[in-house]
Amino acid sequence: MAPTQSTIQIVPTGPGRHPKRVKSELMRQRLRAAGWFLVPMLVALAIVAGWPLLRTIYFSFTNASLTNLYGAEWAGFKNYLNWTVLKSGRVIWSGLLADPVWWNAVWNTIRFAVLSVTLETILGTVVALVLNAEFKGRGLVRAAILIPWAIPTVVSARMWSWMLNDQFGIINDLFMMLGLIDHKIAWTASGDTAMIAVLIVDVWKTTPFMALLILAGLQMIPRDIYEAAAIDGVHPIKTFWRVTLPLVRPALMVAVIFRLLDAMRIFDLIYVLTPNSSQTKTISVLARENLIDFDKFAYGSAQSTMLFLIIALMTILYIWLGKVRFDGGDR
């Protein structure tokens, strides 16, 4: 690793002193300094992320409600899974894991995450390849493409909900004029198209983010590899599959996992854009509903905790199976 090498270069091995001890002394000093520099961030993280997370997990094992947060009593795993045996011997399951509404939300969330991230990765790669080419005004285009990403999601969701409005929306108007559709479509209202509408807006919004991360990866690839390939007469498409893709893979994998984590928590877009129907309700939307609207704070906390576990599990699996390394190396 880099620090070890530089230490060896800097530290003179004076007479009578063991080089290894000196090195570790300096190492320790550096580690200590690094530790101190990390403290403010760790404290901040503990306050804004660690403590709320632990509180949420704690509440999920109680019977807390918003009107009675501090008088909550321990309820064990009841919010997750519970059963009652009736006199007839029939067993009735209750709790999160037996709730079809929950599983519907899980399915909606996973469907949304997989579809949106796949589309964004493909489109983001295409955009990145275009931006990686040399052309006039490249800097301007690179900046301009970030605009959708810079608009707050709630604002863009509102904007799109007007554009997708069935009666006076510009999208229906445009499609009607072009003759693509023969009647106005209620994009966000009908169950068939609501998820498509959400996907369109999400892809529009986050493709620039993917493109930028992938572009950073593309720029790390040395030019001479392409020159060598060109001299050997390799077809450009083959160059893409054999040279570009393997070399950009580490950056791509990191970009995908960032997006995946984000997509699993999707809330604002769905909440603003679509009616509160079972067709598009995701885990976050459902958790908010229970936490606040229904005053089932403990149950909502259990859903939030489960979402946290699902995301954690997905991330671990992804890193393990994809052999992702976050320091830019590969395998």
Next chain:
Amino acid sequence: MHHSALRAGLFAGAVFCASATMAAELAIVSGDSGNGLAFLQSQLKEFEAKTGNTVKIVPMPPSTSDQFGQYRLWLAAGNADIDVYMTDVIWAPQLSDQFLDLTDAAKDVVKDHFPSIIESQTANGKLVAIPAFTDAPALFYRKDLLEKYGKPVPKTWDEMAATAKEIQDKEREAGAKDVWGLVFQGNAYEGLTCNALEWVKSFGGGQIVEANGDISINNEKAAKALDTVKGWVGTISPPGVLAYQEEEARGVWQTGNAVFMRNWPYAYALGNGDDSAVKGKFGVSTLPAATADDKPAATLGGWNYAVSKYSKNPEEAIKLALFLGSTEVQKNRAINQTNLPTIVSLYDDADVAKAAPIIPQWKDVFMNAVPRPSAPTKVKYNEVSSQFWSAVHDTLSGNGTAAENLEVLEAKLTELKGSGW
């Protein structure tokens, strides 16, 4: 406030302090839609002039469900930033612990209001909020179009649907391609509960949960009501109606693209505004019923002012709530906003009758008003309502039949009820 503080300061420092604390800075939340915000500001100016307090308006989204979520969060956190809350008629039993008891402060004025409304705002013997206005929806119809095609104002839902279809088809043939027969509120939210309760009740299908707590929704009449409405979506109502709230419906109506609209009285004044395409071309009537013998139903709405128990200036905040519910403000409200007063005498007031001729007519509509089951279901009302509107939304969007969805709904409500609401 500045003036009084300055004057007091001239006399003595001690008086200055006392005066500064007396003239309070209050904050009020408002989810008013349309030009309601401007009206509220004009009334607050009067209050400020009268009392020397200053009042800040914190605007909120118009959706009642969104407002409720935010308020509950603030109240649970003991937020002292908001003194006076504008509350929906259904919230009193759910938020009663977080608001001050107004019984004493309002003891001289409660007798002026409709007793049923005061009752709806009383939970566990505590007057949670002071009524500001009541609401009962109406059928808005295009007078000009009904006259053009020689149709009467419909008395039954079938008649309404037939008239809507005929006028819609003929208007479209005549070139007005965007015309629809009926718009209502079909988004999956509290407003759909109001709409659907009217359909079910006017078909004789009960009111979801009866006053004694019995779950009555799974019956043939209720299923027939929902099947009837399902037949409207895509034929006389735009398919997008399933994402409409009040303002979207009003958007279609006020651009002249609907023959009928189900909406609250606030849309009356706005529809007669200068920027409206239907100015002077429409009338209002009671909502239709299933047959000529059935009674029409109108869901009881309405808004009230409650005082947060975390307010730092409870005395002044109570004054503000009482002022906003006073006869004077309710009269201005009726004249400017066509909001229905909760004070009985205003229905016979000559000024109100002149400025808003629909209000005296409304006394009858209001007498037929049906409450949402917020009283019997208590703190579980929101979940009951959500289950109900989900079942209705599913039915209307073709996700299961009415009979199937109502059967499932009954099972879910029974489970939710447990041993009692």
